[in-house]
Amino acid sequence: MKKKRGPPQHDLQVLGLAWLAGLPGSVASLALVWTGDFSPKVQWTLTTLVVGMFLGVGLLVRERVTRPLHAVANLLAGLREGDYSVRGRGARAGDALGEVLLEVNALGDTLREQRLGALEAGALLEQVMEEIDVGVLAFDGEGTLKLVNRAGERLLGQSRSQLVGKGAEALGLADLLEGPAPRRLTRTFAEEGGPYELRRGTFRQGGLPHQLVVLADLRLALREQEREAWRRLVRVLSHEINNSLAPIGSIAEALKDMLSQQPRPSDWDEDARSGLGIIARRSEALARFMSAYARLARLPPPTLADVEVDGWVRRVAALEKRRPVGVRAGPALVVRGDSDQLEQLLINLVRNAVDAVQSVPDGGEVWVSWAVLSPGAVEVWVEDEGPGLVDTGNLFVPFFTTKPQGSGIGLALSRQIAEAHGGGLRLENRPEGRGCRARLKLPLDTPGMVVASQG
Secondary structure, eight states, X not given: OOOOOOOOOHHHHHHHHHHHHHXXXXXXXXXXXXXXXXXXXXXXXXXXXXXXXXXXXXXHHHHHHHHHHHHHHHHHHHHHTTOTTOXXXXXXXXXXXXXXXXXXXHHHHHHHHHHHHHHHHHHHHHHHHHHSSSEEEEXXXXXXXXXXXXXXHHHHTSOHHHHTTOBTTTTTOGGGGSSOSSEEEOOOOSSSOOOEEEEEEEEEETTEEEEEEEEEEXXXXXXXXXXXXXXXXXXXXXXXXXXXXXXXXXXXXXXXXXXXXXXXOTTHHHHHHHHHHHHHHHXXXXXXXXXXXHHHHTOOOOOOEEEEHHHHHHHXXXXXXXXXXXXXXXXXXXXXXXXXXXXXXXXXXXXXXXXHHHTSTTOOOEEEEEEEEETTEEEEEEEEOSSOOSOOTTTTSTTOOSSTTOOSOHHHHHHHHHHHTTOEEEEEXXXXXXXXXXXXXXXXXXXXXXXXXXO
């Protein structure tokens, strides 16, 4: 089967047309030469000249037409490959070829400006993504992670090289690609935080659909709302305190009038004892409340110094006399913190754990342990075998307590201390069995720093 031949190349077409245009004149000239009264020498000389001019002019026309086209093709190839510095020489107005070169040069300038704009916009977008405190993740249609910013790395507790290329299922993020959006997430990640607001959108890259997932930590906004709520609460309570002081003043004034009477009533001593008892009890209650609030509202900034985790934990465990507190030692680490505040924090957690254990008939154990769970941070766990958590919504609400003699500021103060040290605190029920686990996360002085070997 013969292969079908396509049309001749453009340069051959130009050459053929040039020869075709000169063919009539050349044939006429040769006819006159060979039919005229010329010597053979003249005839062959003129024939050679006519044929040479015929062939040469055709080749010259072909060259003058195809060379500019090759030049334009080279310019366009350079632009296609991203080399916007190439320019066509001879670009001028009023000339057909010059105007083509003018347009090619203008196209190169336009493409260069667009490329620079795209690069600058891409660099700006990348810088913004790296600097914003919002986790940004991009997944392809197969659920494979293709992009993650610095906040996303911190959120997931792994580096970009460890994350990119893995599937959402393997990373435990499949739920981010499902369900309604936007919505609030209460799940936990490697970084202490939450709750999170999940937003999801779609985009196309390389013609293929991708999903963009944005995770915003609402903790700071909620903390500010909580602090504002506390301020409003204190204003209300101050009003109530003033209202409660009014009857105290009234009773004191009545007792004063009674003492000034002559003779005094027969039951004045009983009334005096009753009134003074009311004043004393109410004053003690108000003093306890104001002392508890002062501890919470006037926590000073921490004075940072090196604190060895092992010694810190053992000192606090030794302070609890109601029940032995076990220490399950982890690696010997150093944190930067205020020793007094950290001890107060851990005392509150240990005291709560012991209170929980004593509230159950068969008792149970209380122990403290620690480990390095993420780069540059240590987690200290206070665990008990008490009844566990029931109402988790009010754990860190100031002045809320379920204990008869509790002040309701222990956990709120503990979390405030933890956050002042760049860490966090959360409580959860133990998955291994009965009881509660308090998880205190603190940054290490030097990630992975060991101050002494453990035997």
